[in-house]
Amino acid sequence: MTTSAVASSLAAYDAAAEVEQRLGCPFDPDAGITLAAGVQADELEAVPTAAFEAVWSAGCHEYLVPVDEGGRLASFESLLGVLRAMSRRDLAISVGLGSTFLAAVPVWVWGRPQQRRRVAELILARAFGTAGISEEAAGSDLLATATTAAPVADGFVLNGRKWLVGNGRRASFATVLAASEPSFGLFLADLAALDGPGVRRLPKVRTVGLRGHDLSGFEFRDCHLDASAALGNPGRGIEMVSGMLQFTRTMVGGMTLGAADTALRIALRHARGRILYGQPALALPPVRALLAGAFADLLAAEATQLAAARALDVALHRMPLWSAVAKYVVPDFCVDAVSACGEVLSARAYLRENVADGAFQKIARDAAITPVFEGTKLVQLESIRAQLASGVRRRGPAELPLDLLFGFGEPVTAWAPRAPRPSIVYGRADEVVDLLDAAVERLDDDGLAALGRQLVAVRDETRAAIGHQAAHRTHSGYDHARRHALVHAAACCLHLWNERRGVLGGVAADPAWLAVAVRRIAQRLGLPVDPDREAEDRLVTHLQELDDDDRAFSLVPLRLAPQYRR
Template sequence: MLPSPWSELHLLLEKASTEHLPCDQAERFPEQAFSRLQQAGFQKLFVPAAHGGGLQSFEDLLQLIRRLSGADLTLAIGYGKTFLGAVCTWVAGTPEQQDQLASDILAGQVMSWGLTEQGHGSDLLSNTLRASLQEEQYWLSGSKWLINNATRGDQITVLARTSETGGTRGFSLLLVDKSTLTPQQCQSLPKVPTHGIRGADISGLAFHHAPVPVARRLGREGEGLETVLKALQLTRTLCAGLSLGAVEHAIRLVQHFAGERQLYGKTMLELPMVEHHLGQNLALLGALQAVSCYAARSVHTLPGELSLTSSLVKAWVPTVADEVIQSCAELMGVRGFLVGAFEKLERDHLLVGIFDGSTTVNRQNVIHQMPMLVRGLKRPAVPAQVWENTVKLQGDLPPLPWRNLSLLTSGCTVLQRLPDLVARVEALHHVGQVGPDLFSLALELSNLWGTLWADLQQEPLAPSPAPASAFQRVMQLEECHAAAICLALWLHNPSIREHEDWLHAALGLILQRAGQLPMPEPRVFQNLARHQTFWWEDREVHHA
């Protein structure tokens, strides 16, 4: 059994609250906080329930990362790396490999994921670390670089070249247990100084004719890149939790500072311009929460779309989160530049945008999938029950589909359903349950999507390299996707329907980002700043 999860986690993070800044300033990993999490058993959420762990809902895992990030991004990224190091085993490993790794993680072992190499960045096809097969043994030679937990980790999943010619079928995944190698065979590379997450173990490993049994290969030889691309769909979705926690932390710090700061005989929180900015940030936070929650649930219900959904989410969520944090920095004034909690989270979060494929890499992935998106949107919609289980927060979720991920999208259900969503808003407007302003925004969203849909059908396949116009279309698609999700969750959940001001503000800001509308009226943001109530704040996990 998992501990009573969020109350115990809150107490653990409170205990560690004085440790984050000293560790960051000393560029030292927060080992004490990490150990407390391990002792409390939260690593169970990195292991599927079928193998003795506590991971049944991807939404639960997102919640864990979100809450850790709300305290310290360095801790969240270092702790969550064990899931990243294990995910390829859950996607492609044999039952025996999965059971063994589950046992290791539950016993407290720390994982890492060795994808990148110096000089190659996101270009995994250029990687040179070689695994040569001789009888029943691979021999690893080469280095992995800029790897989180490379030195601290007990095991590392390594993407290795198994064919001299490389190519899409020239790489395989090997699960390397560092304890089986001598110091001469596996050598830790120096920690790399970073602007953000200064305490994180961002280092590397150098392998010198290191033996790895064939039984430690994940999947068949040559399937490594395919497995990585599938696994990235899950890890990119999980990155949204890092952004959510950081934004929530930033807003809490602003509220605390502005609630104590006196100006013109009032607290800063009472000043109209501060209310305006804070309300905007709260509206976008709600949108970030909605998009992240939808993506986490769609891992279960719409796995065939996850190659697209995860890239849209990974491009949009950290980008908007950076903008919200920057807006909070303006409210903090000079205190946002002083060494402290806000200054740390601001520079820490800048790195989230490049994790698991940068914003540009994810947008390029969407561009490549445009023809599949167009074809998918013309197919019949998914069954109503699948859709409702995705957007109704109390809906049943099927088991995690580790083996059902696809490299190419089967469509985008939330955009396919957008005309129906707008029609529901219109019907509610006619009976007086939706105000004219919100109805007008829904129509504007429908018009934006209609124009973009027409463009996609006329030119679905962008040339390579993709022109700037293709990236502009993807950015419009991100905004339509986010706005449609906000509308869908608002319509399908009574607890969210209570917050019409939030939806009004969120849709208005998203449409403004898309260049469709001017800023919504200030009163909408002032109402949000004064009430500060959000639907996702106290959602519970469904642990084993």
Template sequence: MTTTADITGTTATGHSWWESDARTRASRLEALLGDPYDPANPHGLRALFAADARSVPPAATEELLAGTDLGAEFVPVEYGGRLTRADLLARVLRPVFRRDVALGFGYGITSLFATGAVWAAGTPAQRRGTADLLLGGGRATILHHELAHSNAILRHEFTAGTTPDGYRLNGRKDVIINAARADAQVVYARTDPARGPHSHSVLLLDPARQDNPSVRHLPRVPTPGMRGALFSGLEFTDHTVPADARVGSTGEGVALALRTFQVNRSLICGVVTAAADTVLHSAVRAATTGRSGPIARRWHKPLAGVFADLLACDSMATVVLRALSLLPDRAHVFAAAVKYVVPDLLRENLEELATVLGARGYEHDSPEYGALGKLVRDLPVAGLGHAGTASCQSVIVPQLRGLAEHSWFQEAEPPPELFRQGAELPALDYRLLGLAGGGDFMAASLVGSADRLASYRGLGGQIAALAALAEGFLTELRALREECRRLPAYGTTALADPAVCVLSDRYSLIVAAAAVLGVWEGQDGRDPFLANPAWALLALSRLGERLAIPVPELPDGCLAQVMDELVRRFRTGRSCDLDGITLAQ
């Protein structure tokens, strides 16, 4: 078995062994999946789009992924898997999501979402058995996801009454991903009829023991997006469950969901940006095809702007995924903020790219241009729609008064390793994940960044504009503090007030700005483009416009620098995220 002690250390390039190994695995998977635009590639976009049109999983690509032991990515390293840190897992999964969000969910990532509760609170036997299942190529699914009400587990879908030997499970759920082919089921069931934080418990079920009339498999449910994923239902009628199937304590289900969802929310945002990356490449292709000269100037603003937004999304997601290892008891609110901001940015980005793609964006079977329509359909089904926004508000709003009174402008900055690529971080340990109440390290980071940039405001150029923007976001945080201090003592009562929910919009955009500034400051110079302020300046300008704060004019050359980098990455076949990895072609 591989242990944590076996794989620590730093390589000659300055990256941790874990990070270098994740880069290698990601590159290997990218190469195995091959050129996505090759019409003869059985794992290319043409084949994946065809499977989506038939509403079937891409069998050949699932078989290829099985050969890579992808399930090991979801098993902690202490149990023989490859899961060391959440940010590195996102990096490894991006080649899959770059091609097909439905494949990423249907084949793999759902197993991690399901088993998070086991890694957080399972017995040694449950953890070992779950690890063996995933390492052997098995799948797990989670039985509380409901598209109509955004993963809300406080619904009466499943109830589990106690018996002398365990539980009797009843209830029905019509939309469960991989319900018919999962090898383990993690059920969030009501075990207490009273409403409250201790109403639900988690049960780990073995479908192999369900060949009896108490379990009924329901028909497949067609979905408007992620059509290649298999959604169907399950109905339990007085199904007996042994006592040792419970994960954690009785009534711990809500707390386990809240703790593990911060991994799920952040990880989704960290991988779906790769799918948007594909659409951006399509748009650059559309803008360059048939032209011998530079891209038409009218496309510079949308293309460079979306590129900057993707870097901002990646900054947010990467920072919170790293925080899950470095600050596991303090990442809860920030994880909700990431899930709040990133889907909105991606939806807006797709609208901008649609103007560049024009009629090509409707060529749904085209490997060069069909990614736009597919991603527009897939994002809401992947939990990145309006209902997901409401669930994030329910996490953020109740914390705002406490943060305003006790954290903002009072808390120390987080460790600089949070923002430094290649820095060694602890392993992700689900058992250490905490809930709200741990302060706000991102607001503290914004204060520090703005203070350090303040001395550059009179110098002119990009660095002065960046300093002005940082101060603008800091001013917005001061205003937000005053408003949040007037919120009701128990913020959940404010969720029905649209004016209060707007505060979560403002807060989330502020922490997005903090992430961009932190990542820019954390550069070590190995990537000259990321070390240059142009991308951060453009990203912050766009965030500032969304927040309606004063935004200075972009200095001369800023937009051109970002545009030049985008075209360079397109022509050299590199991704449009912070990593800029070489893509298969």
């Protein structure tokens, strides 16, 4: 394949490449967003105002608005790249824009033209949005929502308190879940246009990580909304929230991938420059193993994340299951990678100065909360368990071509939010896991193929167990959901290897990443596997080459802004 053909095949990553160049290197003290400035804002628990100005100037907020509404959101694979670019610099930035996207998704999907125009106008003018879903007493139990929207002659009267919501104090619009007739509804509150005492902003909640993020809330007291504020059909609020979470919990993984990239870069550079026992720390086998394992975890997470983001574009009907799997796997793997980097940094991982201006400790604290966003790990396991139990009764043949789902970088039809709309169940097939057997058969590495057959056995055992316990919430039921999610991640790695390594090239074309990544997933499943030290050494070599060449720690050949090195 020619260079121009490869470039056209990877067009989905053009937006990320553009944003990277416009934002500059986060290690550079003169860049628009710097690690040092992020640490300083975090110390003060202050909004990183200059960083938001930088991402707005780079047009990042335009990727929250669909093309049809005047924005630049054409595909979720492209949005993923933009989120990763922001998150390489400061998770507080990507989480702030992510909270706005969460609030906007139901408007794009179910809103009327006037509602969509208004929200697009606000976002493109750099306004924040907030999703008023969470309540202190209800937690993740949406049916326990206490906020009410009482119908009156000319609209609704809103009463209730939303808490632990992103952008609660600074948002110009909110999508609010409330009990109403005939059941729960979702409502668009134009906070920028509401006057009077009907809306009271709540104080910012103090947190361990993401101190620069506006995590707060608001309270409605006899707040009047026009009849036009209702989103979608009456009584479909829970269904709409479930649908919008399929988009947003998928994209959370992009945030943790970006943060893990920077954590790994900090640890690698430290290991290359730190002299221990007369040699660079990178020469020590335990340090090399830690870095290789962190890189492999990041790449396995990325393979899972890329498949989920692309599925939003080409297989939305699968996302009731796949979004929960991605949300369970990706942040968890990335947090593990960051933890391994902390071991490499040792005492310096805890310092608020020195290495990378003390940014690592902030990244570790910020990343630690991402498994909680859009539902905790237990919430995701419950979703996976329930979807698999339902699927037992409806399983059918595979319908989705793998070369389409794993055609990473290939252009897709621009997102049309209202056709199709999200569904509640994932359908009859789960191609990623269903076609694991075929993926294993295509492997030419005997050792990896043998491990792949063990994964197939785990898949079959898990399915059989779920079939017997379909309707029950038990300890074993949640463990089966966990095992399914891990098999899904391994399958994503194998499918990417089979379908896309030739186009992606570089790291993706070296079997070393696959050997280490799949082994680490197998270890999480409790399978007896030995480490592949030769493959680990090759991964460490790739890390050094990618850093020297100003490229992302990724299976995608993404060039970063020129790296600043002291």
